[in-house]
Structures are given as structure tokens and as C-alpha cells.
Amino acid sequence: MLLRHTSKEVKEREGLTINPAKTCQPIGAMYAALGIHGCLPHSHGSQGCCSYHRSTLTRHYKEPVMAATSSFTEGASVFGGQANLLAAIETIFSVYEPDIIAVHSTCLSETIGDDLQQITRKAKDDGKVPEGKYVIFASTPSFIGSHVTGYANMVTGIATQFAVSTGVKKNQHNIIAGWMEPSDMREIKRLSKELGVKIVLFPDTSDVLDAPQTGKHVFYPKGGTTVAELQSAGDSLSSLALGSISAEPAAIALEKSCKVPFETLDIPIGLTATDRFIMALSKVAGVAVPDEITAERGRLVDVMADMEQYLYGKRVALFGDPDQLIPLTEFLLDLNMKPVHIVSGTPGQRFEKQMRQLLDARSPETNFRNGLQADMFLLHQWMKNEPVDLLIGNTYGKYMARDEDVPFIRFGFPILDRIGHSYFPNVGYSGSLRLLEKILNAIMDRQDRDALEEKFELVM
């Protein structure tokens, strides 16, 4: 038993988090910044945070993840990090030559009280930012929120610090990507193209964190939303924010700064969330949904109908991040499955309310908790009390899955031990079909494994 000290008896905790179902804000900011073309993320704090964030993103993507750090030592921690950041900006522009430096804070610089707005302004005033180059920032103390809100903060920073409204509207729509994989972003772009809608997608990590092997390391890969696109986002006709926690704050900010109206949708994981996405996009752009997309949808529904017997009533435990868990839970319900335990370390009443609403309507008995002490330890205890047929979550779930002998699907962040998430989407109808295939394979492989010899089926 790997998690041999996890007991069945649930005791309320107030101080100790065990096996967290979240991590800290800066890694989200770093991930978001990688979705801007020519951008180098910069971690304003001591080296360790940056090293950990880069390592985790690298393990998840198996791709280069470049980011710099202010390398605080004790002196900087006492006297403030301004000198370090100014020196860093100068060094970065001369050595690594990015178009943009996206600075995020860490617990350390936040505790000291460094003001990123003031320091980055000073960098500009002191001539440390070359002509045509940018330094943007986001505040991401990790004693607030989670990696998801850190992502949201940086996306908001990107939106407010680049988008300008020229007064002349452009025939385009913003899609603000909630936390999703490069593959998902690619799929969003494909679907929009199918629909014939011109979009500005940001951030966009496709062609950055799924870069091809060419024999050359391209420091700033060809992907990422460009500065010109980001600037034009202020003139877009509308914004669609995919995810109320990770994307909506940027849409709100953009509405404020550039008067771009917005609508918030779930990340299109699963049938109904994708339906809403396609409807919304066709509506704002005033275009009809092409037959090809209807056919894609039809293929997904076809499999749902054909394989329903293997899905019905299957009990699922899941953990992860708000904007993914909500549509995923909805999809499981659409599949006639039973989400029995749901846990997310990301705090927030908005999320809690949304998930509750969904569950109250369709599965009121589901155990759900988010925020402090809503961790994998609790989830595991729940699983011991009310066992499940399937576990869905990031790589850390494999320890619970092995101990409880439960089929396991990797989904979310981070996935440290398998590939695929960068290349094959979970969004859209075809992405959902792939997710469904994974669910079916997990369940049916288990049935095959456990079947008595006389009950072993050839055709399923």
C-alpha cells in the first residue's frame, strides 16, 4: 500500500493539508505567459519557485519551458526586490531578446510588498525596456487562490496591458482560453475556422508547448498570440470567456477597459458544453453551423448511444480544477454515469455555487468540496467509505488508484507520467469523443480483466 496511512475515518482538519488538489498561483501565470508569442515569463522572487514551476511544466509537456527569475537572496528579501527586477529586465533583453517579459510575483515578493506596477514603470522610465518591447505583470501571491487563479491573473494582465480600443471595431471576436492544453486551444481555433468566425484566441500555447522536433531549439516558438492580435482585442466585437474562474476575469477587465461585451461559457468539454460553445459562437458571429460540425456532434452522440450499457451508473471520483471539473461532471451526467466524489483545492464561492447548482439539479447526493483541506487525502477517505468504479484526475491520482484497485484516467494538471494531453484535445465534439473512448477503455478493460473465464466476452 502506497498510501497506507490513509484511514477510513474522516476527521475535520483546520491546519494541515495532505496531498493537495491544487498548487500555487505563479505556475499558472507562467503557463499563461507562454501562450504569448515572443514572451519570456519572469518569476519575481527567489530561484526556487521558478525552478519548481519550470520543472513541473516541463514534466507535464516534455517540452522546453523557458522562464527567468529575479534570484532573490536574503538582502533582496529585506530591502525589497526592485534592484533585482531592474537588473533582470536589463539582462533579459540583452541576452534572451524577448519581445515581452511577463513578470509575476511570488509569495516572497508579495510579502515584502514589492509593487510590480511601480517597478516595471520605473524600468521603462529608466530606459531599460528597448523600443517596441514590453514588460507586463501580474500579481500572483500563492497564499491566495491557486494555480488556476494565478493563470487568470496573468491572462487579465495580458488583456489589460495590451488591448487598446481605437474606436474602430474589427469584425472579430475574442476567445479567452481558460486553463486548457495546447491541443484544446488548437481545437478551439479549428472549430472557429469551421464556423467561419474570425477570432483572437488568447493565451494560445499551441505551437509553443507542442513544438515539433526539428533539430533546432527555437527559443520563442512560432505559436502564441501576437502583440498585434492582443492589441486588436480591444476592438473586437465581443469576448467569449471559456471558464468562469480562469478566463472570465480577463473578459471583465476587457469590458471595463475597452468596452468589449462578453459572455462566459464553460470550457467545451463534453456534449452539452460544446453545444453551448458552438451556439454562442454562431450567435455572436451571426453564422450558421456548418454540416461538418453537426456531423462531428452526431458521431459523439452515436457512440454515447451505442455504448451506453457500459457507462450507466458507473461511479466516478474526480479531482482537479474548477473550469474543467464543471463541464466534465456535466458530461459524466450526460453519459448516465454517477459522479460520487468531487474535490478541488481551488477556493471560491463562485465555483462552489456553480458546481452545487449542477449537482443539485442532477445528482444532489454527490460529495463535493473545494478550497482549504479539500485535498486528495479527503477524496481518498471518501473513496474508502463509498467505493467507485473510476477515478479521474492528475497523475497523483495513480497512488490512490493503485491502492484501491480502481481504473484511472489522467485528466487535468499536472500529468507527469503519460503523453497525449498536448496533442489530443478534450474539448469539442471530437475531443469529447476521445475522452469518452478513454472512459470506455478503462471500464471495459477492467471488465475483461475481472471477468470469470466463462463470462469473458468476445464482442462487447
Place this chain on the structure above:
Amino acid sequence: MEANIHFPDPSKVREELIQKYPAKVAKKRAKSIIVNDPQLIPEVQANVRTVPGIITQRGCSYAGCKGVVLGPTRDIVNIVHGPIGCSFYAWLTRRNQTRTESLMDANYIPYCFSTDMQEENVVFGGEKKLKVAIQEAYDLFHPKSIAIFSTCPVGLIGDDVHAASKEMREKFGDCNVFGFSCEGYRGVSQSAGHHIANNGVFKHMVGRDNTPSVGKYKLNLLGEYNIGGDAFEIERIFEKCGITLVASFSGNSTVSQIENAHTADLNVILCHRSINYMGDMMETKYGIPWMKVNFVGAESTAKSLRKIAEYFGDEELKARVEEVIAEEAPRVQAVIDEIMPRTKGKTAMLFVGGSRAHHYQDLFAELGMTTVAAGYEFAHRDDYEGRHVLPSIKIDADSKNIEELKVVADPELYNPRKTEAELEALKEKGLEINGYEGMMKQMTKKSLVVDDLSHYESEKLIEIYKPDIFCAGIKEKYVVQKMGIPLKQLHSYDYGGPYTGFEGAVNFYKDIDRMVNNPVWKLIKAPWEKAGNGAGLSASYVTQ
């Protein structure tokens, strides 16, 4: 010795590496980029601050303390006091394997504990929450020990983890609770954290259990963290030789082993950087000498075993060690014979850690490969130039605030295991006691030594030297591989290993052979990309 490999003019390379830096940065980096001469051993600037903005391999003090030194001991509940991230990232990512005797034995390594500090804790102090967390851990698990690790904000807001630990330790009576002030901003790298960890383990663990250990040849293994099962292989060899391992610091270890470590008669040190303080302190307090060994590489393993036998000075042990070496050597040689024709003459670069960039050169040498450039991520000058430079190392502001424990001989337990005369005699036989020669003495003339290599410098080095393999860590892995050059991770071993001892050597040879000769490196260009300019590309792939 000068290698047969053609070196580019190293002083030119050096210039090229720093060319692009702003003047001040260039001046600083120049002192850390050195052309080696094993006879003279020039000075290398090391253990100094990384220039802000430089993309560095380095991590922080917390990583060195919790991640490296304390992490591998399975039955301590390690609570990270701070916001969630620090604990999350150090959760199982270092691959410290551990093997309990039964399912009943404690093993907290698969768990991640954090106080998940919130804004109100930063504003009003987090000590209260910490104590609640300690109490909850105690109630849930009843562990022998609970260790508390401070992350960056903790020191700044003034939480006293030591006072909180003491209070809880006294309250419980049967659980040893102790804290580490290993905030990430201390020192300039993981190295500070190693030192802080050594101090804490020495103060709070070593010497708590005076039960005499049993065995004829009793030693502790220091600076071995059982990544990929390295310790298991060393344990196997020790057992075969009849050597008793009292405690390991800290791969595959338990609290009680460490508490009893002072009853051993020798400390052998693998990773000098991370644990040399412990060797020194145990020598001063208990009279146990330490000796640098290396179990990375088959020849180095044999050599280290002979050194241990020589230290104990026992003919029976010496004979047994020879027997074991003779038994193990043939299978190692068989693999070398098979692989050598494919690896001989190839080149390697190693930039990692604080000892591995040195140790792994032995394995490459055994494959007939030359190390053309190497450097550490967080070592000090003594790891490069040898311990004799210690007195001449300037203590700067960053090292000054890391506590040096005042250690004196224990009035009851001090017992010099060897007399001065015996130590002298051992030295005469070539046994270096309490010493370490460093990396540079072993490297070829004109090879390049670079401390705290930056990303930019690594790309330049690869462009210039085009090595056949590059060794570093996860952050560098895919950058280098995108350049078409395989990268061997020497922190995580790319999830392979063990690489120590005889079995480990065989594993490593095979892995390197597989990596440098993998057909994938010749498949990078599409046939249509090759058609125009076939130069330098594999002819086997050109379409007829």
C-alpha cells in the same frame, strides 16, 4: 593528460560564452568559466549569487533541505510551513525510493503535507495554524518524528518554527518535532539548504539512541539519496562484503537508523557537497573519521570498497572485498566489451548538482568517452579544486548567515576510532581521510569547467562542441534534445537506474549506448527536407 579529442580553443570558447552579456554580467561570469589544467588547478568562482534575469539551473535552499537531505527518510512526517506550492512541487518528484520491511512500517514519502498558508496567516502570523497542523498530523499518524520546513514568507513574517516545534515536542513527549529555517532566499542555491539540513539532523536526530550497533565493520553512508534505487545496490554490495550499514543519510533510511548513526566506526561520503558538514561534525563530536568514496562507476566502486577494507585494516575483509569484486567484474566487463565499440571516442558534457557532474565522468570514462566540459549547479570551490582550498574561501554575505554549529567533543561519547598515528599510516597508503580532491584534478587539460551554467551558455557550448551526450536536469532536458542531442538527466535518471555499484554501471552503460546510438536522431529531417542538401545527413534515408 590531454585527451585525443579535438578541443576547440578553450579560451576562445570562453570569450564567446560571455560576449553577449552586459559588461558587468560578463565580468562576473568570466570568473566562473575556467579552462582546466589538472596540474595547476586554477581557481573557479563558485557558490556566488546568480545574476538576476539569467536562466539558471539552480533551485533554492528549501529544495536542498527538504527535497534533498530530509526527503528520503521514510518515517518522518515532513510538514512544509508555507503556501501550498513549495510542498506540492517537492512531492515525490525526486524519486527517493524506499523499502519498508512490512506493510505495517511507516512510510510517509508518498504523502505531501503543507500548512497551505493563507493571506490572513501572512498578515497575522502563521504559527497558530502551524501548531494546529502539527497536532493534526500527530493525531492522524502518531509518527516518531515531525519535521517543519520554512518557506520564503515564513522568515519574513517572523514565525518561529523552532519555538512551535519545541512546544509541540514537549506536549507530545513521544514524538520528536523539530524545525528548519530553510527559507528559499537563504544562501544562493540548494547548497544553503543542505547545510541547514545537516545542522538540524545533527542537532535533533543524531545521538539520540546510544544502543551499540552490531557488526564487525560498521559504517554510515552519507550523501546517498536512493534515487532510482542507488542505495539498494550499495546495500547489496555491503551485505555481500559483510559490511554493516548502520545508517544512511538518507536514502532508504529511517529515523532510528539516523539516531543511532554515531555508533558506527566510519562515515563514507558520496555527495560531498550535500553532507560534508555532517562528516565533520560527527568526527568532532564522536571521533568518527570520514572518507570520500564513489560508488558511481564499476572501477570506482571497486576502489571505494578497497578503501573501506583498508580503513578497517582487516585481512578477512580485504579478502572478501576482492572476492566480491572478482565475482561482479566479469558481467560488467562483458557489457563494456559489447558496448565500447559504439561509444568509444564520443564526448560528454555534465552540468548538474554538486557531485554528480564529477562522479559520472567515471562511468563515461569506462565507456571510452571523454568529458569535454563539466560544472556544478550549486557546488563550492572545494568541490572543484579540492578541500585544501577551504581556508582560502572568502565567506561572503550570503554564506555568512547560514549557521555554523559550534561542535565540541562529546564528554562521554567521543571515541576516536583511529589514533593519529593510525590515520597517518592510512594516509601513507594513499587513503585520504577527511579529504576530497575535487573534480578538476580528474578532468583533462583544456577541458572547460563552468559553474552555475546558464541556459544561454549551454546552447553556445552545444553549438561549439556538438557533444554526443549532455547531462543535466529536467529543465534542460528537452531544450537540448530539441537540438538533436540526447540529454541524460542526472537528478532523476530519466526514471531509470540504479546507477551505482556494479549493477548500476551496467544499467548506465546500456542507457548511454541506447541514447547516443538511437536511430531517432537520424530521423529528424523529413526526406523532402533532405533532398535539396544532403550534406551531413544520413545517406540511408535519402530516397533513391
